[in-house]
Amino acid sequence: MKPDLRFELLDKDAPRVTVRFAGQAYDVPEGANLAAALLAAGVDAFRQTAHRGVGRAPFCMMGACFDCLVEVDGVSRQACLMQVAPGLDIRPARQLREGPYAAR
Amino acid sequence: MPRADLTIIGAGPAGMAAAAEAAGAGLNVLLLDEQPTPGGQVYRNVDEAAARRGKILGRDFTRGRALTGALNHPRITHVAQASVWSVEGTNVAYTAPDGAREVVSDHVLIATGALERAMPMPGWTLPGVMTAGAAQIMLKQSGIAVREAVLVGSGPLLYLVAVQLLRAGCPPRALVETQTRGDMRHALTHWRAALRGWRYLQRGAAMLNELRNAGVRRHVGARDLALLGSRRVEAVHFSCGGDLHELPAETVLLHHGVVPNVQATRALGLAHRWAPRQHAFVPVLDRWGLGAQPGIWGAGDGAGIGGARVAELSGRIAGLGIAHEMGALSEAERDRRAAPLLSARAVEMSIRPFLDRAFPPYAAALVPADAVTVCRCEEVSAGEIRRAAEQGCAGPNQAKAFTRAGMGRCQGRFCGLSVTGILAEMQGRDPGEIGYFRARPPLRPVTLGEVAALHDPDDPLVQAGPHG
Numbered sequence: 001m002k003p004d005l006r007f008e009l010l011d012k013d014a015p016r017v018t019v020r021f022a023g024q025a026y027d028v029p030e031g032a033n034l035a036a037a038l039l040a041a042g043v044d045a046f047r048q049t050a051h052r053g054v055g056r057a058p059f060c061m062m063g064a065c066f067d068c069l070v071e072v073d074g075v076s077r078q079a080c081l082m083q084v085a086p087g088l089d090i091r092p093a094r095q096l097r098e099g100p101y102a103a104r
Numbered sequence: 105m106p107r108a109d110l111t112i113i114g115a116g117p118a119g120m121a122a123a124a125e126a127a128g129a130g131l132n133v134l135l136l137d138e139q140p141t142p143g144g145q146v147y148r149n150v151d152e153a154a155a156r157r158g159k160i161l162g163r164d165f166t167r168g169r170a171l172t173g174a175l176n177h178p179r180i181t182h183v184a185q186a187s188v189w190s191v192e193g194t195n196v197a198y199t200a201p202d203g204a205r206e207v208v209s210d211h212v213l214i215a216t217g218a219l220e221r222a223m224p225m226p227g228w229t230l231p232g233v234m235t236a237g238a239a240q241i242m243l244k245q246s247g248i249a250v251r252e253a254v255l256v257g258s259g260p261l262l263y264l265v266a267v268q269l270l271r272a273g274c275p276p277r278a279l280v281e282t283q284t285r286g287d288m289r290h291a292l293t294h295w296r297a298a299l300r301g302w303r304y305l306q307r308g309a310a311m312l313n314e315l316r317n318a319g320v321r322r323h324v325g326a327r328d329l330a331l332l333g334s335r336r337v338e339a340v341h342f343s344c345g346g347d348l349h350e351l352p353a354e355t356v357l358l359h360h361g362v363v364p365n366v367q368a369t370r371a372l373g374l375a376h377r378w379a380p381r382q383h384a385f386v387p388v389l390d391r392w393g394l395g396a397q398p399g400i401w402g403a404g405d406g407a408g409i410g411g412a413r414v415a416e417l418s419g420r421i422a423g424l425g426i427a428h429e430m431g432a433l434s435e436a437e438r439d440r441r442a443a444p445l446l447s448a449r450a451v452e453m454s455i456r457p458f459l460d461r462a463f464p465p466y467a468a469a470l471v472p473a474d475a476v477t478v479c480r481c482e483e484v485s486a487g488e489i490r491r492a493a494e495q496g497c498a499g500p501n502q503a504k505a506f507t508r509a510g511m512g513r514c515q516g517r518f519c520g521l522s523v524t525g526i527l528a529e530m531q532g533r534d535p536g537e538i539g540y541f542r543a544r545p546p547l548r549p550v551t552l553g554e555v556a557a558l559h560d561p562d563d564p565l566v567q568a569g570p571h572g
């Protein structure tokens with residue numbers, strides 16, 4: 001199945017904006033949940049694990065698993081707790097083994 | 105520092121109902137929640153979603169609007185997108201879009217709800233694998249439906265999500281169900297409980313009918329589950345009735361029950377007990393929801409799994425209890441208002457033994473095989489936990505220090521019960537004796553900047569002093 005066929009967008013006429021993920025542009029519904037919107041746009045791996053270096057994608061969609069971790073403006077954030085806004089420049093989370101309490 | 109009579113963490117059914125009840129009795133309530141709109145996970149985005157997708161999501165969902173509507177009260181302040189990172193006694197620190205804050209209150213109600221029970225099996229960390237709840241949240245919040253999903257596990261939520269996807273025009277490819285026909289027979293020894301939950305049974309039967317009529321394939325009694333794929337999930341492997349199956353799958357949705365999210369109640373140092381039927385730890389609270397520490401209360405699924413209606417009732421009950429403690433309600437008035445709520449809750453709870461037995465967790469995921477990852481964050485396998493135990497790690501905290509399981513960003517939310525389960529099995533002891541990870545603040549990752557903001561001398565809220 002093609003990536004964009006894995007999900008069905010029910011609100012087809014929702015206004016769209018462009019965001020960037022790992023340098024690539026994606027047209028996604030404005031105001032949608034960022035993790036959901038990127039998944040539906042075909043993004044497979046949101047971050048890479050520190051140890052095995054494998055890709056991870058959103059798992060819980062409720063802020064608990066941290067597998068949707070991305071970097072926005074240099075700050076690590078959970079994509080599932082963010083909303084799509086025009087011009088967001090998103091990178092996969094850095095592969096740091098830093099424990100839960102790290103501050104930047 | 106800002107003050108409130110009552111600070112509630114979590115705007116799901118329990119938190120919203122408690123807020124309404126307490127505010128109605130005259131208390132000033134601060135309601136903190138991570139999401140942009142109130143509702144919790146069960147009523148996620150209900151105000152908008154009920155209007156747009158009410159038919160798909162059903163009446164049990166749209167009824168949540170009554171709860172969100174009641175938040176429109178002059179004594180309730182709802183702070184959206186507030187991430188609570190510390191609860192020490194009744195002091196709560198959080199970060200909202202406009203910065204970090206600390207609030208002092210007389211009472212704190214923890215209403216942080218449930219998490220889906222982790223379902224470790226080979227391949228469960230692959231992209232394309234999500235919880236069934238995650239797919240439901242995408243549908244509620246974003247109007248995005250998974251196509252051709254393969255749902256794996258057991259429980260009423262599995263059927264509900266399947267039916268909602270079907271109604272959204274995306275029939276699931278199959279349900280791979282881990283409960284057996286024997287589980288249902290066993291559950292029927294609780295037929296009295298089942299009868300009291302007649303409404304649920306009827307609804308369950310209707311959902312199964314809907315799936316059958318749509319031609320959705322169900323495999324009941326599946327075992328030896330493994331999710332296959334290299335960069336993302338490609339297939340679900342299982343055995344069922346002596347046959348081996350391999351279903352192609354682009355999206356796999358896992359679910360085998362929910363467990364209380366005890367992160368905050370643990371960090372507060374409340375006592376927890378092992379609830380064998382729920383296969384989980386629950387905080388020890390009195391019937392009003394008060395813990396052993398003054399001013400610390402719990403309600404909703406986080407206080408023990410009961411579902412949305414029980415959560416709402418226990419929220420109201422806690423709200424009345426807190427109002428009484430604050431002197432806003434006499435004991436007689438509290439008891440008069442609480443009586444119908446307490447008995448309604450008892451009726452709702454009486455169906456749980458039936459449900460818990462009819463849809464037990466998938467046994468192989470409670471004590472996963474050696475090669476299976478249990479800690480998703482630090483990529484620690486069940487075998488590594490077992491080796492640590494063989495080398496003398498008796499409890500979860502030692503195993504954590506040794507293997508890093510539970511040390512990652514999710515702070516053990518998804519591996520805690522697996523680690524306890526593995527140690528309990530190895531030592532032939534009760535999970536209650538083995539215990540659980542200690543939880544320490546911060547409850548979520550926090551930056552130094554956020555902590556520092558609390559001490560910013562230019563911050564007018566801080567400047568106003570403790571009574572400001």
Ligand code: FES
Pocket residue numbers: 035057058059060061062063064065066067068069078079080081
């Ligand atoms: S998907 Fe789990 S935290 Fe975002």
